[in-house]
Amino acid sequence: MTYSSELLKGTLKTIVLKLLSDNKKMYGYEITMRVRELTQDRIQITEGALYPTLHALEADGLVRTEIEHIGKRMRKYYSLSPAGKTTTREKVNELAAFMQTMAQLLDLQPKLR
Amino acid sequence: MTYSSELLKGTLKTIVLKLLSDNKKMYGYEITMRVRELTQDRIQITEGALYPTLHALEADGLVRTEIEHIGKRMRKYYSLSPAGKTTTREKVNELAAFMQTMAQLLDLQPKLR
DNA sequence: CCGGATACATTATTTTCTTATGTATATTCG
DNA sequence: CGAATATACATAAGAAAATAATGTATCCGG
Numbered sequence: 488m489t490y491s492s493e494l495l496k497g498t499l500k501t502i503v504l505k506l507l508s509d510n511k512k513m514y515g516y517e518i519t520m521r522v523r524e525l526t527q528d529r530i531q532i533t534e535g536a537l538y539p540t541l542h543a544l545e546a547d548g549l550v551r552t553e554i555e556h557i558g559k560r561m562r563k564y565y566s567l568s569p570a571g572k573t574t575t576r577e578k579v580n581e582l583a584a585f586m587q588t589m590a591q592l593l594d595l596q597p598k599l600r
Numbered sequence: 601m602t603y604s605s606e607l608l609k610g611t612l613k614t615i616v617l618k619l620l621s622d623n624k625k626m627y628g629y630e631i632t633m634r635v636r637e638l639t640q641d642r643i644q645i646t647e648g649a650l651y652p653t654l655h656a657l658e659a660d661g662l663v664r665t666e667i668e669h670i671g672k673r674m675r676k677y678y679s680l681s682p683a684g685k686t687t688t689r690e691k692v693n694e695l696a697a698f699m700q701t702m703a704q705l706l707d708l709q710p711k712l713r
Numbered sequence: 714c715c716g717g718a719t720a721c722a723t724t725a726t727t728t729t730c731t732t733a734t735g736t737a738t739a740t741t742c743g
Numbered sequence: 744c745g746a747a748t749a750t751a752c753a754t755a756a757g758a759a760a761a762t763a764a765t766g767t768a769t770c771c772g773g
Contacts, residue, residue, distance in 0.1 A: 675751070
C-alpha cells in the first residue's frame with residue numbers, strides 16, 4: 488500500500504460492503520481493481536486480506552454468492568443480503584463518525600457534509 | 601471504545617505523537633484521560649495498548665522520558681525527540697491523506713482544509 | 714509461445730490490539 | 744475512618760486482521 492498499511496485495518500469490511508451497495512454485484516478480483524481505480528492506486532487490497540473477508544461476510548449472512556462461468560474460468564459474484572444492506576449503512580456511518588472524531592483529535596478541521 | 605475498536609488500529613501511535621507535539625510533555629495516564637476528554641469519551645485508550653506503544657516509541661528513539669516523583673508515586677513523562685517531531689509531522693499528514701482517500705471512497709464528500 | 718493479466722484460494726507469520734491481572738499510592742465521601 | 748474510586752505504572756495471554764508468500768489455473772496479446 489501507499490499508506491502505511493496498518494491504517495487500513497478494520498476498514499476493509501466497510502469498504503467491501505460499500506462497494507457492493509453501489510454496484511449490486513461484484514467479484515473479488517473486480518473489487519481489488521475498483522478500489523485501486525477509485526483511490527488512484529493509493530489503497531491496494533491484497534487477495535490474502537480480501538478473500539477471507541468475503542468468506543466471513545458470507546458466513547455472517549451479509550452477502551450472497553452466485554458463481555458464473557466465463558469460458559473455463561469461474562467468477563464468484565457477491566451481492567448484499569437485506570441484512571447486509573442494513574449493516575452497510577451502520578458501518579459507513581460509524582466510520583464517518585470515527586473519522587470526524589479523529590480529524591478533530593488531530594486538529595484537522597474536518598467538514599464531512 | 602464507543603467505536604468498534606478495530607477502527608482505531610494503527611492510529612494509536614499517531615494520536616500519542618500528536619498529543620506530545622501539542623503538549624511538550626505528558627505521562628501515560630494523562631494521555632488516556634486527555635484523549636477521552638478531547639473525544640467526549642468516544643475514544644478510550646486502554647493501558648494495555650498505551651504502555652507498550654510508549655515503550656516502542658522510546659525504543660525507536662522518537663520520545664524521551666523523565667521520571668518525576670509525586671509524593672511516593674511516580675510519573676513517567678514523555679516528550680518528543682527531534683526525530684519524533686519529524687515523524688509526528690509525517691504520521692499526521694499520512695493519516696490525514698488516508699482519511700481523505702477513505703472519505704472519497706465512501707462517498708462522504710470530505711473537506712479537510 | 715510466453716509473459717502478464719485474470720481469478721480463485723490457503724497458510725505461516727506479524728502487528729496491534731483487548732482483556733485480565735498485578736502492584737501500589739492518593740483522595741473523596743458518607 | 745474506612746471503603747470505594749482515582750491515580751499510576753506495568754506485563755501477559757489471547758484474538759483479530761492484516762501481510763507476504765505460495766499455489767492452481769485460464770485467457771490474451773504480440
